[in-house]
Amino acid sequence: MTVPRLVGTLTAGPTDAPTLILGPSLGTSADTLWAAATRILRAHVQVVAWDLPGHGRSPSGEDFTMAELAAGVLALADRLGCETFHYAGDSVGGCVGLQLLLDAPERVSTATLLCTGAKIGTEDGWRDRAAAVAAGGTDAVREGSAQRWFAPGFADRHPEVASALLGALRDTDPRGYVQTCDALAAFDVTDRLSAVDVPVLAIAGAEDVATPPESLRLIASGVRDGRLEVLDGVGHLAPAEAPTVVADLIAGHCGVREARPRTTDEVYEAGMAVRRAVLGDAHVDRATAATTELTADFQRMITEYAWGGIWTRPGLDRRSRSMITLTALVARGHHDELAMHLRAARNNGLTNDEIKEVLMQTAIYCGVPDANSAFRIASTVLAELDSPAGD
Missing domain, CATH: 3.40.50.1820 (Alpha/Beta hydrolase fold, catalytic domain)
Known part of the structure; x- marks a missing residue:
């Protein structure tokens, strides 16, 4: 042989x-x-x-x-x-x-x-x-x-x-x-x-x-x-x-999703890996490059607690976490974050039709004006993603 x-x-x-x-x-x-x-x-x-x-x-x-x-x-x-x-x-x-x-x-x-x-x-x-x-x-x-x-x-x-x-x-x-x-x-x-x-x-x-x-x-x-x-x-x-x-x-x-990081550094590294996978390298690189002495601890905290502490948990897949995040951002009117997480939702495998259904649901439970703003933002973001030049 x-x-x-x-x-x-x-x-x-x-x-x-x-x-x-x-x-x-x-x-x-x-x-x-x-x-x-x-x-x-x-x-x-x-x-x-x-x-x-x-x-x-x-x-x-x-x-x-x-x-x-x-x-x-x-x-x-x-x-x-x-x-x-x-x-x-x-x-x-x-x-x-x-x-x-x-x-x-x-x-x-x-x-x-x-x-x-x-x-x-x-x-x-x-x-x-x-x-x-x-x-x-x-x-x-x-x-x-x-x-x-x-x-x-x-x-x-x-x-x-x-x-x-x-x-x-x-x-x-x-x-x-x-x-x-x-x-x-x-x-x-x-x-x-x-x-x-x-x-x-x-x-x-x-x-x-x-x-x-x-x-x-x-x-x-x-x-x-x-x-x-x-x-x-x-x-x-x-x-x-x-x-x-x-x-x-x-x-x-x-069978390894339950293998949770234990040390602070492991939590940070796991969070950074998920953050890059969900938001994209370009976004994370821009955020990292813009970090100052004033914001460095805040950036690390977000990576550890949000991405390393929550997004790595095995109880929900990332598609589900994206849907929940979109709903929460619509409800609170966080439009800049909504645009970012619409892109993240696509990275996590949601289709345009599934995103539409999430926003329809928010119209009932968060309010029509909030959903109207969300649809306006989604129309712009999804059109950019679906254009030949989209990323």
Whole structure:
């Protein structure tokens, strides 16, 4: 067996936390696919995201099979001193996860398989794509990848995320891409799913044309302990398209959301991770840059008590916390904060229709004038978010 040497990027979490290993999609890198979700997950676990051969930080090497990729993940875990670990993987990373569950189930505590399948596509389709990349490099599949990867409108709303992912595809060694296509062409464990008894969470993107929800439903129903979640408005790269929702689902499946920070510094670090995930790096960076000697203690208190003390609690998910926060801000007339938390609500996975329903509810229980002002602000903020230049 040829075991490829896979390079993993470690993001340290709490010192006594379990390890979560994250697997990539073809043509992506750990840094581009998992970065946003990792900022949330690091509050609960030690995160290791690995790259395929010829992708990101992993070097190209000899040809490999899916079983050999799985062996490469185990070798990476061994180098890190991880006897057991949680695993999550998107697309081919999910295929590797299935292979791990079949080859080394005693090493995997839980598995989250995203936008993947027990078999993906057809052998001829993968051979044709491999031939195209061998002849013309990864530029030959750039347009097709952009169409397959993202739900409609995502690249317009989040051009920086789409650009980073397509940049990783551009930088991928064609040889590694071709080798991964060959491994996918030969991969089919459909008739072995019933042998999997490790708990599996299957996550599908409702808009995923490459591995549609039925592909994940087959996995969830085929293994002995499976559950399916379908994410509305999400395509093939769920960790990049819906990082907050994906991170919360993974943390819940790993059983680590109750692992609360204990020291003041841990509370602050956990709060800062959630604050960045919910409000966005740009907003937090602006607030941090504007901190003065007068406001520094206040900023730390907000991060510790609001974000580290409340937003990290396991009793409610972030979608629910966003809905409650919007209602409270409408009721008190805090319009500047409302605009900020409307953006946060979208980051936390609320749709425009769900935000509308929250504001309709506030009209009854907070008052029509307050709701009227809230709708006016929401119309402006949501239009900005949905415009091609929106962030």
